Amino acid sequence: MASAASSSDAGGEVPWTPGVVQPPPADGDPWGVWIPRLGVEASLAGLGLDDRGALDVPDRPEIAGWYVGGPRPGEVGPTVVAGHVDSRTGPAVFARLHELREGDVAHLVYRDGFVVTYRVRGVERYDKDAFPT
Template sequence: MRLRPRHLVAGAAAALLLAGCGTPQPATPAPAPAAAPAATPAPAEGPTVLTESRPERVIIPALGVDSAMMDLGLQPDGTMEVPPDGTTAGWYSLSPTPGELGPAVLAAHVDWKGEPGVFYRLRDTEPGDEVRVRREDGTTAVFTVGRVEQYAKDSFPTDAVYGDVDAAELRMITCGGEFDDGTGNYEDNIVVYARLTGAA
């Protein structure tokens, strides 16, 4: 299992929030709201934790999301990369891979040049919804949504979103709230919290 320094995950992810993910021509603003799969057998009260394997596709049946995935790293200025357009979701490659212990981080645009992005309906996610992440090793990590939150970018709870956890979890992030024509960005972020509940 790959270990990643927590400060790299939290610091770069926080920088993503400042970078914004809106466009000058937004769609309707987002308002508030395998190979062997397991490395370690789960205790009776919890699901299996998977070994490291890069994510290739994210599927959210309730939202009609089915997107290929790309790796997101750090830009030269230390901010986290964002997908180059609205058609593909990204996995922040300094976070755990989905299914590993810790909070795996996925990000996608809410809209792009006036068209809905991959995470356009992320704000509509509800507790109990399923998120499936297909991985390079042939397994699919299955997550169940626990909650959906909306945060102002200037008061984002970095530790709560990106801090250490004792389970395999998932964070999906996009922009939301009001669109600021002056900055070309949305004022808030939508964050979906989910936990690994199975593997296929």
């Protein structure tokens, strides 16, 4: 679901209205991810595929990435977002991802302030070697 709302309300949640879908901006890519329950506010980089056809990963542990070969956030179809759980120096952007619960929200933000809000419908964990790419 998408919402063109601000994240500055007192509750820290972006208002969400079921059934309201707005197309993302015609130009530009999403640049940030915000997951209130986890305290995640991170940059969002575009990701492609490596030489083997597997999803690339962000080059720094503190940023997340979205797969540019699929629908942009807010378009019809699955949007793929990936990030590290840990690194040699400690926890990374998605270290607490396992704490998400059904109903929690994640927001992907465009530079013009357009916000695409996703609600968690389930959580699955994969070992790095078994990640479905």
